[in-house]
Amino acid sequence: MKNNLFESKLKVANIGMESFADSLAENSVETVRVDFTPPICGDSSQWSSVYKKISSINKANKIASDRILQAQPFLIGMGKAGDLVPGMKKNLILHAGPPVSWDKMCGPMRGGVMAALMYEGMAKNPQEAEKLAASGKIKFEPCHDHSCVGPMAGIISYSMPVFIVKNKKFGNRAYATMNEGLGKVLRYGAYSPDVIERLKWMENVLYPVLKRAISYLGEIDLKSMTAQALHMGDEVHNRNRGGTSLLYRTLAPAVIKTSSQEEAASALEFINKNDHFYLNLSMAMSKASLDPAAGIKNSSLVYIMARNGTEFGIKVSSLGNKWFTGPAPVPDALFFAGYGKKDANPDIGDSAITETNGLGGFAIAAAPAIVQFVGGSAKDSVKYTEKMYSITCAQNNIYRIPALDFKGTPTGIDLIKAAKTGIMPFIDTGVAHKEPGIGQVGAGVVAAPKEPFIAAFEAFVKSI
């Protein structure tokens, strides 16, 4: 093989001094300017041990990311958390993100816990609920450790109805509650009587209606629905209007066939008024798609990112069930009138599972309607998506972006690539008020914090 540099047109990748690229431009040499940031962690001996094993790491990551791509998540039914969720108990409350004790919980999560205790009839009023929550009689565990996901506070208690999403390729299941809508809602930490009342209506009316309709339909292919939603301007995290519409269109005939006119109308009306109804399904679908990527030796693929409003946590395929955590950042957001950054709670919710699955912020180029969150122009959103290809293992085979000529979304975050480039996963998200009971105050974007990735990198290097 001969080096034919001297016979070819010179084309340069310039990394480092910009002035060198300027000189090349002056001499009409085609130049790609490569941004450089040093690795966020690791000394040279750690990196050389990574590079030594890089081909087996890449192989393992290929297996893991293939599993994500092969996932076949279907909505197959509904039931009560107590009956379905593995390890669910009456005195257990599941929450978003990595583990957190009551004394470390942020306001909105505490509010959500109090709402759940009143909803379950374990407390009559907020004071009682607070006391009970702090008493040690109630156990708190992450949704993720029970095959569940929940947006924002992510609270799931024993009698809450949940969707069942089954990954037909691998047989695993994931669960999520129904979305309550915007405003004063439990997931943002609201616990007033109207919040509890709505939850009761959802349990007594909405749940049976949807359960009958889903069982009438048999199953709903969520992957295909999500792929279509991306072509309708959703990224299925901060924008779910397309997904919700598709779901509505699918459910409506079955709802009408299986419920009374009055119940059908109220259920459909509820979904129609809540653009985010699809979010909990896109999350459960992502969870069901990602779980099979866990437990692959030498794989540095991140299969969970989640926040509890205090900490941001990740899990890595080859590192068992261990959470790696760091402080949760406060999102950069557009705020509703009357609120500002001082009101914002640090990042919260399991919804970053969508980004982990190549959706949400990773697919923001598909959602021009919400580019105000990322600088205002469609070009900005394309840039954000483009950047994520540098830290992912694969391009999605099903989720594709029209604006990128139907390129597959960046899928399967690679811990090594993130640590090396310093590019952190980009998440778009709602923002909760830091006091319980107030609800959502804005929406925006946030980069994952570096600390969990640094901690996971250290553990990963030891493991290889």
Add this chain to the structure above:
Amino acid sequence: MPVKTLIKKGLYFDSVSLMRIAQKLNSLPGISDSAVIMATKENKNIISSSGLLSEEIKKASDNDLAVAVKADSEKSAVQALSEAEKLLSGKKENKEISGSLRACDISQAVSMSQGLNLALISVNGRYAADIAKEALEKGLNTMIFSDNVPLEKEIELKKIGAKKNLLVMGPDCGTAIINGAPLGFANKVNSGSIGVVGPSGTGIQEFTCAVSNLGAGISQAVGTGTRDVKDEVGALTTIEGLKMLSQDPRTRVIAIVSKPPQKKSLEKIISFVKKIKKPVVTVFLGSSQEYPSVKNIHTAKNLYEAALKAYILSKGENPHLVKERMYNEKIALAERIKKEKAKKREYSKYLRGLFSGGTFASQALYLLQPVLGPIYSNIPLSPEFKLKNSMKLEKNSIIDLGEDEFTFGRPHPMIDYSLRKKMIAAQALNKDVSVILLDIVLGYGSNMNPLAELSDTLKEAFKANPSLSIIAAVTGTDMDPQNKKELMKALEDTGVMALENNYAAAFAAGEILRKK
């Protein structure tokens, strides 16, 4: 004098940007010294000697950016730090350059631009090798401008390059010209049939400019990095470059510009040259060894002679003509030298060479020591003439301002003239200094306004010492952004003896200082 510190946690800039900021801080009123660094262990060690290592910086980590200023008052220190803050926050905006592509890493760059064939790497030396490895894996030739890359990494990279038939120029490769495009610190030269390879960056600049100014042209200039001819590396890139040049149909004459290679490297180079069917001009600065058994080798003792030989050979003429030409050119300088000698007084005695290019400093040492006797230096020809303090010049002395001792925390002296200006001014105050010898390197990467920067200092120097001669060798071409011809004329107008190359400048200095 108060030292004040600013720590920016997790903020990263490449060292060149940091040095530019430090340069700006140093120019602020009341600031005597400053450092803007990533707070690595090495950097902390280096700034501790200048008294800038504060407790806060000691505590900062590798990923933190630290600013320290030494000021004459609390107020100037605070002002300087707020200026630093402004400079640091202003930069990181994603500079939108129209029509240019931006990538997050090498892999993305490769996928963005079809036919990408070279990576030009100038990041901090700690990271350069890993990036170069990635580039090689993607099938790119590399030029690694960065220095401070561990030797074993260099060897590893060059072995990969040799296996994959890819060029690994560097680490510490300052200059290359590939397919006519200047890479790093390089000049705009005629394109032609002379190819050059070697570890000396400024040597290659001088050679390519001389060839171009003679009216011939350069096919390719392949830098190898300063350590390539060490035996540990074994001239891997030099050989790869020779191989490519020998196969390149446009290259008719090849030149090797180097300090003397170590033994095994030299053997490898010579035995490879034997196999080449083109004439090869070698200049191994400081070595006068000839290779009578190798028919196609033409040895030269200095860079200019090498350029002349390559030029003559490229025209198919007899290289013996070079001697005569060089003699005539020296004769042509006689008038000008006489004029300078006429200014001298009895106390005019000594030479002070202030060089920005290491190769120029050492070539001047080789040329002038036989004429003037011992020359003190920070890179002396023999250790007993090592300057105790590189800032304190004595008797006849020549210093290389590009050495690490001078370049930490400030840009290279080819870019930043401030230190050299200070030293010119200081030397001019000594009446016994008769000649100040300078190099001015033009081209891409170098200082863009050499005249504007130097002219006041030069005028002041002549005013302070009317019997002083200042000789400047200008390395460059008329096509360079700074334009050599105009610069030389302007220098002559200020009273400087401006010459085309280091060889002529050293000759003139020697003649002026020669005792009858």
